[in-house]
Amino acid sequence: MAKAETPSPEELMKLDNFLCFAIYSANHAFTRVYKPLLDELDLTYPQYLVMVALWEKDDQTVGSLGEKLFLESSTLTPMLKRLEAMGYISRVRDRADERQVRVRLTEIGRALKEKASTVPLGIVDATGMEPAEIGRLKKEIATLRASLLR
Amino acid sequence: MAKAETPSPEELMKLDNFLCFAIYSANHAFTRVYKPLLDELDLTYPQYLVMVALWEKDDQTVGSLGEKLFLESSTLTPMLKRLEAMGYISRVRDRADERQVRVRLTEIGRALKEKASTVPLGIVDATGMEPAEIGRLKKEIATLRASLLR
DNA sequence: AGCTATTAAATCGCGTACGATATAAATCGA
DNA sequence: TCGATTTATATCGTACGCGATTTAATAGCT
Numbered sequence A, B: 001m002a003k004a005e006t007p008s009p010e011e012l013m014k015l016d017n018f019l020c021f022a023i024y025s026a027n028h029a030f031t032r033v034y035k036p037l038l039d040e041l042d043l044t045y046p047q048y049l050v051m052v053a054l055w056e057k058d059d060q061t062v063g064s065l066g067e068k069l070f071l072e073s074s075t076l077t078p079m080l081k082r083l084e085a086m087g088y089i090s091r092v093r094d095r096a097d098e099r100q101v102r103v104r105l106t107e108i109g110r111a112l113k114e115k116a117s118t119v120p121l122g123i124v125d126a127t128g129m130e131p132a133e134i135g136r137l138k139k140e141i142a143t144l145r146a147s148l149l150r
Numbered sequence C: 001a002g003c004t005a006t007t008a009a010a011t012c013g014c015g016t017a018c019g020a021t022a023t024a025a026a027t028c029g030a
Numbered sequence D: 001t002c003g004a005t006t007t008a009t010a011t012c013g014t015a016c017g018c019g020a021t022t023t024a025a026t027a028g029c030t
Helices: A018-040 A047-058 A063-067 A073-085 A107-115 A119-127 A131-149 B019-039 B047-055 B062-069 B073-085 B105-113 B118-128 B132-150
Strands: A089-093 A099-103 B089-094 B099-103
Touching: A018 A047, A018 A119, A018 B019, A018 B132, A047 A063, A047 A073, A047 A099, A047 A107, A047 B019, A047 B047, A063 A073, A063 A099, A073 A089, A099 A107, A119 A131, A119 B132, A131 B019, A131 B062, A131 B132, B019 B047, B019 B089, B047 B062, B047 B073, B047 B099, B047 B105, B062 B073, B062 B099, B073 B089, B099 B105, B118 B132
Parallel strands: none
Antiparallel strands: A089 A099, B089 B099
């Protein structure tokens, strides 16, 4: 019986057959969908992800945020400074270990969670997918990410 | 019988349940996997995607490249200038329509395709997935992208 | 205690990425 | 044909994102 064939090098070199490109362009597409929703909150898409991480667990170090978001301190530090300047978070050196910086929500930052509560529905809507289907795809991609980072 | 329930707002607000975050972080993961492979070619990951598009179809305008890659001229113009400075492509105003810039591979740029031919295999390998599975996932994500851009 | 190694953030340089705007060329209409 | 509109790139300002390096603080070892 016919086995699945290894794709020819020609087929492998077509942009539209690249899984990485699908992900690359879907990521940009998400950014565009989020833009109008996040403009209301004065957040960029990456900033929003940081806020989501903090709403889920307040008082984290730069390092632990970086682990969760898969970002380096060289990316986070400037972003966090902007969020601080906007009054959404505070950045304070840890008294017990002065190497670490503790990132905490301000009252305003915490309150923003309510205002942001309608965002996920808007996104789910834009995907045109059922929640269960979204969950399955999300899981598959998270598994892929884990393989890539191995 | 039990129907799939709509997730609670609490569940919806957890970072690890975000499809967008899975894609966002998988995209970064791909960038990291590509890095060592593309260093050999002196290309960044986005530059590589442009080259792939040109290897597939030479002599394109900035606009048509942008459509295929979902990028704006404000992103492409500087990128293309770098690829031109590296000697991989040429940028020439179209004689018939001076508004357009035709992007063409140089001999060196064309030759680079051979050197890049082993890259896709390395990536497939890093995904830990079967080609058929990769194709299916790629298709799902492309469909998602289309929904988001609708 | 004192020296070394490690760790956590921050800084720097470079390359995307986009929205808004500018510039220049082609098209369209009266 | 000429003026207004549209189209194709380019430019500018802002914000990621990372690798390499720096700085400062802690941990670890003798």
